[in-house]
Amino acid sequence: MRYALGEEHEQIRQAARQFAERELAPRAIEVDLSGEFPEDNVEKLRKYGYLGMNLPEEFGGGGMDMLSHTVAEEEIARCCAATAVIMSVHNILFGETVLNSARGTVREEVLRQVATGERLGAFALTEPEAGSDAGAITTTAVREGAEYVLNGRKTFISNAGVAHWYIVCATMDRSKGTKGITAFLVEKGQPGFSFGKPEDKMGIRGSKTADLILDGVRVREARRLGEEGEGFKIAMGALDHGRIGIAAQALGIAQAALDASVNYAKQRVQFGKPIATLQAIQWMIAEMAVDIEAARLLVYRAAELAGQPGRHSEFFAMAKLFASTTAMKHTVKAVQVHGGYGYMREYKVERLMRDAKITEIYEGTSEIMKLIIAQSLLR
Numbered sequence: 001m002r003y004a005l006g007e008e009h010e011q012i013r014q015a016a017r018q019f020a021e022r023e024l025a026p027r028a029i030e031v032d033l034s035g036e037f038p039e040d041n042v043e044k045l046r047k048y049g050y051l052g053m054n055l056p057e058e059f060g061g062g063g064m065d066m067l068s069h070t071v072a073e074e075e076i077a078r079c080c081a082a083t084a085v086i087m088s089v090h091n092i093l094f095g096e097t098v099l100n101s102a103r104g105t106v107r108e109e110v111l112r113q114v115a116t117g118e119r120l121g122a123f124a125l126t127e128p129e130a131g132s133d134a135g136a137i138t139t140t141a142v143r144e145g146a147e148y149v150l151n152g153r154k155t156f157i158s159n160a161g162v163a164h165w166y167i168v169c170a171t172m173d174r175s176k177g178t179k180g181i182t183a184f185l186v187e188k189g190q191p192g193f194s195f196g197k198p199e200d201k202m203g204i205r206g207s208k209t210a211d212l213i214l215d216g217v218r219v220r221e222a223r224r225l226g227e228e229g230e231g232f233k234i235a236m237g238a239l240d241h242g243r244i245g246i247a248a249q250a251l252g253i254a255q256a257a258l259d260a261s262v263n264y265a266k267q268r269v270q271f272g273k274p275i276a277t278l279q280a281i282q283w284m285i286a287e288m289a290v291d292i293e294a295a296r297l298l299v300y301r302a303a304e305l306a307g308q309p310g311r312h313s314e315f316f317a318m319a320k321l322f323a324s325t326t327a328m329k330h331t332v333k334a335v336q337v338h339g340g341y342g343y344m345r346e347y348k349v350e351r352l353m354r355d356a357k358i359t360e361i362y363e364g365t366s367e368i369m370k371l372i373i374a375q376s377l378l379r
Helices: 007-034 039-047 066-079 081-101 104-115 174-180 231-267 279-305 313-343 349-360 366-378
Strands: 121-124 140-144 147-158 165-171 181-187 193-195 209-220
Touching: 007 039, 007 066, 007 081, 007 349, 039 081, 066 081, 066 231, 066 279, 081 104, 081 121, 081 147, 081 165, 081 181, 081 231, 081 349, 104 165, 121 147, 147 165, 147 181, 165 209, 165 231, 174 181, 181 209, 181 231, 231 279, 231 313, 231 349, 279 313, 313 349, 313 366
Parallel strands: 121 165
Antiparallel strands: 140 147, 140 165, 147 209, 165 181, 193 209
């Protein structure tokens, strides 16, 4: 039995599916092969209201809830996972964080730009020696009067170089550990702010990933997010909701793998009949369908909880863990269903398998998700 979406959310799903199949699917292979940032896809996301769809209407956003964003992202990822993560980073990691933590006129200025999709946002926490151990960051922020001077390097940053605004976490006092971290808004083009070479990735190749280099970048106090020392808390809150976005991305990838496998199994003839009649293939497809429906229940439940009071980190972690595991497990299975053709780029399942792997890694590895879940149960 499928999750019973209300009429409004079902309409959002249908609109997103039609949009993605019409506007994104035809270019997905080209985006993957070239590795070029899909500027035309991003413009279409802006035109049709998917950038900023979860941000308040007063700033030009769509004013929609997290479940709306989740079903839309699932459908977009089903056709182009690279485009889906561009949207997720912009809307959730950046947009929601600015909404919740920026102040005064800066908050309004930036939100009006990102809620309409006029400018893209990015989120920078990870460093070469600080991945899962985010509290070990060494990028520094030193206060000088009404400004802060930032020095350091961030790595594996999605939307790097193509975004205009960046949330950057830096430590003001390493002796305080995570309580010494503060978050800032940094604008592209500021003196001392540059980017490393774009990474050549296995999957989601159209999504730009690169280092941020901060060499004496000056940020005025008004562009600080929250108070000094609240950066780690702000970052963890952003990642909480960001994991719902990645779970939705994984869900879309898994659904695409199932759809492709069902279609291929009906068409491919071996031993004088379609392979869909073979029990081995039927069992693989059945297992795919069961896990995907279970993942969908977890992901949609997490999206509903995002709009309720309190912290629900363990549920967001469960959704990301199970959805990403499902995506990886069953894109591999989809390649197996397709046999030798599944290994060829002419068929999209090999791309889906490569795209799926990152969902087990970014915005918290599967191992970190298990720690979050276990700690919530054992505390």
